[in-house]
Amino acid sequence: xxxxxxxxxxxxxxxxxxxxxxxxxxxxxxxxxxxxxxxxxxxxxxxxxxxxxxxxxxxxxxxxxxxxxxxxxxxxxxxxxxxxxxxxxxxxxxxxxxxxxxxxxxxxxxxxxxxxxxxxxxxxxxxxxxxxxxxxxxxxxxxxxxxxxxxxxxxxxxxxxxxxxxxxxxxxxxxxxxxxxxxxxxxxxxxxxxxxxxxxxxxxxxxxxxxxxxxxxxxxxxxxxxxxxxxxxxxxxxxxxxxxxxxxxxxxxxxxxxxxxxxxxxxxxxxxxxxxxxxxxxxxxxxxxxxxxxxxxxxxxxxxxxxxxxxxxxxxxxxxxxxxxxxxxxxxxxxxxxxxxxxxxxxxxxxxxxxxxxxxxxxxxxxxxxxxxxxxxxxxxxxxxxxxxxxxxxxxxxxxxxxxxxxxxxxxxxxxxxxxxxxxxxxxxxxxx
Numbered sequence: 001x002x003x004x005x006x007x008x009x010x011x012x013x014x015x016x017x018x019x020x021x022x023x024x025x026x027x028x029x030x031x032x033x034x035x036x037x038x039x040x041x042x043x044x045x046x047x048x049x050x051x052x053x054x055x056x057x058x059x060x061x062x063x064x065x066x067x068x069x070x071x072x073x074x075x076x077x078x079x080x081x082x083x084x085x086x087x088x089x090x091x092x093x094x095x096x097x098x099x100x101x102x103x104x105x106x107x108x109x110x111x112x113x114x115x116x117x118x119x120x121x122x123x124x125x126x127x128x129x130x131x132x133x134x135x136x137x138x139x140x141x142x143x144x145x146x147x148x149x150x151x152x153x154x155x156x157x158x159x160x161x162x163x164x165x166x167x168x169x170x171x172x173x174x175x176x177x178x179x180x181x182x183x184x185x186x187x188x189x190x191x192x193x194x195x196x197x198x199x200x201x202x203x204x205x206x207x208x209x210x211x212x213x214x215x216x217x218x219x220x221x222x223x224x225x226x227x228x229x230x231x232x233x234x235x236x237x238x239x240x241x242x243x244x245x246x247x248x249x250x251x252x253x254x255x256x257x258x259x260x261x262x263x264x265x266x267x268x269x270x271x272x273x274x275x276x277x278x279x280x281x282x283x284x285x286x287x288x289x290x291x292x293x294x295x296x297x298x299x300x301x302x303x304x305x306x307x308x309x310x311x312x313x314x315x316x317x318x319x320x321x322x323x324x325x326x327x328x329x330x331x332x333x334x335x336x337x338x339x340x341x342x343x344x345x346x347x348x349x350x351x352x353x354x355x356x357x358x359x360x361x362x363x364x365x366x367x368x369x370x371x372x373x374x375x376x377x378x379x380x381x382x383x384x385x386x387x388x389x390x391x392x393x394x395x396x397x398x399x400x401x402x403x404x405x406x407x408x409x410x411x412x413x414x415x416x417x418x419x420x421x422x423x424x425x426x427x428x429x430x431x432x433x
Contacts, residue, residue, distance in 0.1 A: 001170070002359045002425065008163060009421040016416050020155040021137035026082060027119035027144040027151070030182030031066055031095035034079035036117050036154065038088045040179050043158050044101035047165045049177070053088055054096035059194035065187040065231065065336035066095055078141075097181040098192050101161055108173025109202040111430045113423060114380055115157035116183035119146045125408045131401065132410060147409040149209035152416055154179065156207075156396075159420035164427055173431035176201065178380070185231055186339040189376035193383050203430045204384040206377035207394035207419065209411055211404060216412050218364040218397030219356055219422060222349025224342075225370035226378045226393075227274065227302040228309035231337035234260065234320045236284075236295035238329035243289045250291030253329045254284035257295030260323035264299060267315045273304030275312055295329075298336070302374060305341045342378035343385065344368070348392045355429055361422050362397070369395060396422075 028036050037053065044051050076093045080086075092099075097117070124130070124138050124145040132138040139145045146152075157177055164175055178197060182188030198204060213220045238251030261279045269275045279299040285292035301316055303309030317333055324331035349368060356365045371393075381391035398415035402408035 005163065005167070005424050006361055006421045008166065009159065009417040009424070012159060012162060013417040016155055016159045016420065017413050019158060020151050020413065020416060021135070023151040023154050024132060024146045025137045025140055027139040027141050027146050028075065029121050029144050030118040030184050030187055031063070031097060032071065032075040033097040033117050033181050034075055034089065034092055035082050035084040037092040037097040037099050037179070038079070038084040040099045040117070040154065040158065041088045042085045044099070044161055044177070047161050049101035049103050049161065052100045052102065054091040054098065057100050057195050057197045058096055058098045058191045060096065062191040062194040063095060063187065064190065064338065065182070065185050098188070099179040100197060101177040103164060103168060103175045105168055105171045105173060105431065108431050109433050110174045110176065110200050111203045111427055112176040112178055112198055112201040112205070112380070113157070113160065113427070114178040114180055114206045114377055115153040116150050116180050117154050118150055118182050118184055119144045120148060120184055120405060122147050122405070122407050130408060130410070145407065147406060148184070148404045149411055150183065152209045152411060155416055156419045156423065159416065160423045160427070163420060163424040167424060167428060170428050171431040175427055175431065183376055185337040186229060186374055186376035187337040189339070189379035193379045198380050198383050199387060201384045202389045204381055204389060204391035205394065205423070205426060206381065207396060209396050209415055210398050210400045211395055212369050213366070213395035213397035214400055215364060215397045216399050216414065217362055217418070218366060219362040220366045220369045220395035220397070221352040221356055222344055222346065222368045223371050223393040223395055224344030224368065225372050226342040227276070227304060227374045228306045228341040229300055229302045229339050229374035230309060230313045230335060231300045232316060232333055233336045234297045234299070234331055234333045236324060236329050236331050238293045238327065240286065240293035241291045243291050247291055250293065251329050252291055252327050253295035254292035256324050256327035256329045256331070257282060257284050257297050259326060260297060260320050263319040263323055264316055267312065267319065270303065270308045270311055273308050275304070275308050276302035277312055277316065303341070339374050339376040339378050340382050342381045345390050345392055348390050352392060352394070352426065355425060356422060359422065359425050361418055364397070
């Protein structure tokens with residue numbers, strides 16, 4: 001059956017490529033994936049899946065890092081203009097862009113496979129050497145680009161949905177295909193987990209194109225090293241005044257924000273494991289001759305485990321408040337994203353490796369790699385493990401044109417059908433456990 005599945009995935013390969021290029025062309029950032037979600041839901045419905053969207057699988061109040069309402073409205077109108085299916089359009093607007101497809105095949109385990117769907121806030125490379133530009137599928141949305149392979153992830157998920165629908169008689173149990181919004185900034189998974197979408201799952205799988213698996217025709221069977229992370233925004237509010245005539249009447253939010261940046265980077269690192277902190281954005285002031293009354297920093301912490309990350313967060317909040325107090329300004333700190341650490345299941349990884357080698361889908365099968373970063377698939381994986389289930393995260397090898405989150409990013413599209421075939425094998429194997 002291995003060869004038959006591979007041949008079927010190859011048969012649909014051009015269709016898969018076309019689909020990936022469509023998602024790439026109509027790139028949508030986190031919480032704004034309205035057209036994308038409608039396309040996913042429509043495809044799953046046509047394949048015979050039970051389709052759940054929006055509030056059915058998301059806790060509205062558990063979302064993080066939402067854009068302003070005006071941005072929601074603009075993107076809703078754009079998606080409507082670009083052909084989003086009216087049947088789903090109203091259900092996924094205003095940041096309710098999660099989709100799940102469920103296929104029940106009788107008694108057996110529940111297997112969930114997760115795919116992230118959002119683009120980054122980048123302007124895509126427009127030079128002639130950029131392959132999407134050459135082939136005419138560069139992003140048509142300025143400031144939104146699939147520069148991390150999530151367009152490929154969506155396409156793998158839909159290709160998998162198609163193969164599973166053709167091989168459902170080989171399966172038992174239940175398949176859940178989870179399409180998650182707003183992975184960038186680790187904002188989206190928590191809302192789906194809070195709604196209980198994986199509470200009955202026995203086996204949970206996630207994966208990523210490339211990243212550290214940058215050799216085509218390769219598969220990493222297990223990924224570890226997920227760092228816990230918290231994303232914080234700190235807004236400083238002082239009082240403006242004339243910088244020349246009455247500086248004593250002002251309260252300087254710019255200096256408070258700047259002092260906070262320096263203090264944050266002085267936080268002691270943790271002796272029990274990796275710890276990270278970074279201020280990525282500093283904005284302040286309104287004019288050259290105005291004592292600044294507003295300031296903003298956007299920052300993140302990371303830790304080898306949740307306890308280490310919480311240490312960093314506690315210290316970060318203390319430093320931010322102390323800096324605000326020093327300059328007599330007010331400060332509000334909000335959480336814009338986050339994800340827990342995740343423990344790799346090495347026994348499950350060994351099982352996946354044995355299956356991958358037996359299938360012969362890949363020229364190189366690697367047992368384990370460290371992620372060395374954060375990914376909010378860890379929310380799904382942690383919940384499944386807490387409930388007694390098992391979870392693993394794979395990487396699908398591909399050469400890349402530039403690093404992830406780079407405006408020149410692109411990948412070898414051959415990795416798509418290989419991932420579809422491999423995940424079909426996993427779905428068959430683990431629904432029959």
